[in-house]
Amino acid sequence: MYYLELAGEATDERFAALEAERAAASAVERVAPGLATARGIRVDGVPTLAYTRGASELVGRTDADVASAVAVLEAASFDRAGTVAVRARNVRSTADVSTADAERALGTVLVDRGFAVDLDDPDHVLRVCFAEDVCLVGWAVAEREAAFGSRAPTDRPFFQPGSMAPMDARAYVNLAAGPALPDATVVDPMCGTGGLLVEAGLVGARAVGTDAQAKMATGATENLGHYLDADADWHVVRGDATGLPFAADAADAVVFDAPYGRQSKIAGHDLSDLVAGALEEAARIAPSCVLVADRSWSAEAEDAGWAVDARFERRVHRSLDRHVHVLRRA
Incomplete structure (x- = not known):
């Protein structure tokens, strides 16, 4: 014990x-x-x-x-x-x-x-x-190896406001891929600046990311190259989260931070269509997923073929709570 x-x-x-x-x-x-x-x-x-x-x-x-x-x-x-x-x-x-x-x-x-x-x-x-x-x-x-402070988002070669803290990113990777780590393939279909992928790579996983914006894919590539060792296995490409260029069951886990706010169009998609499509693609390529968002997407996750094992509401600051969905392919 x-x-x-x-x-x-x-x-x-x-x-x-x-x-x-x-x-x-x-x-x-x-x-x-x-x-x-x-x-x-x-x-x-x-x-x-x-x-x-x-x-x-x-x-x-x-x-x-x-x-x-x-x-x-x-x-x-x-x-x-x-x-x-x-x-x-x-x-x-x-x-x-x-x-x-x-x-x-x-x-x-x-x-x-x-x-x-x-x-x-x-x-x-x-x-x-x-x-x-x-x-x-x-x-x-x-x-615990408490080195999260040395990877503050503002210290990254490529930084954008709203980037997730490394400690939280690590936790979400562990929740998504934990049973398969360290020999896991982890996919982030909306990788942004690559914070989730950096933490996946640091725990030994193969980190694979896509982002619809070329600027983000390029920036994530710069950040992963900065933080991960030369022998780390990682890849970042430009791509649409609703049509991932991966075969069925290609990954052990998907983890992503969905866009926040009420934007009418994101990469050509309505927000609800983007998240629903990403969840469907995630269920196609992996048996486990963690979705982080500014609201509950539990109903959309279940419609996409996921069972919601757990959901947490975590305070970021006064105007933002993160909803963390821990999902298992149904």
């Missing part, structure tokens, strides 16, 4: 748990604010997650006080030796506990059991998380 430290706000927890379950964990269950348990994990998948800080092998669950955490550790059996560091968190300051006291007390238990303390480069890290009335104690096994 493992436990996960979820990232984001309280409103992101269901979203974070599903991303983890799709891409790196099994039987994820929220147990307290910012914390969830998982029956199993894919260790190499945890670093690629967006909304999970890290995963730990669960030693025990108890009440959210230092004495109870000490009792759990004293009663635990484990086959480990070497140096250790204790890291304690009070998740969102929801527990009445001192993390410094917890680290000191638990560190003393480990020293008594033969460990040496090394706060800089330990062989093992004991993670202790307090949230409301719950405490989870575990040995850290993997943590």
Whole structure:
């Protein structure tokens, strides 16, 4: 058994748990604010997650006080030796506990059991998380590669206003293609500046994009070339999302950010016809899809042959909520 430290706000927890379950964990269950348990994990998948800080092998669950955490550790059996560091968190300051006291007390238990303390480069890290009335104690096994800030949309060689944040783009890729990663082919039929494709490529997927505007296809090509290694497998072409130049079942997943607003014509299509056509094409080429939009397209997705496994409304700013549709070919 493992436990996960979820990232984001309280409103992101269901979203974070599903991303983890799709891409790196099994039987994820929220147990307290910012914390969830998982029956199993894919260790190499945890670093690629967006909304999970890290995963730990669960030693025990108890009440959210230092004495109870000490009792759990004293009663635990484990086959480990070497140096250790204790890291304690009070998740969102929801527990009445001192993390410094917890680290000191638990560190003393480990020293008594033969460990040496090394706060800089330990062989093992004991993670202790307090949230409301719950405490989870575990040995850290993997943590997120938190480099999203280094890929801010405004820092890209090609930038357009409204570009999606890398952390969100990574989460949507994981939701769409998680079960097939890292050996997945991911298609974005409205790729824009290529943010979703960059994140797909960074998790090892074959990233394939189309855009109806030549400027966008060219810009996405520039961005992918900038962020992905020379041996990465990616392709961008100009194309219509309602008539993709790919064979049936050519991809493992489709993920796209539909146009926002009430534009009357987009690339020669009414917005409703564009999204409906893109959903039909997505169902033709892949068994899984994530559609991000400024409104619900659930009815159109079902008409196009998709089952809606989950839908999230996520606040971007005061005037924009993103509707995230997690779709499975019906």
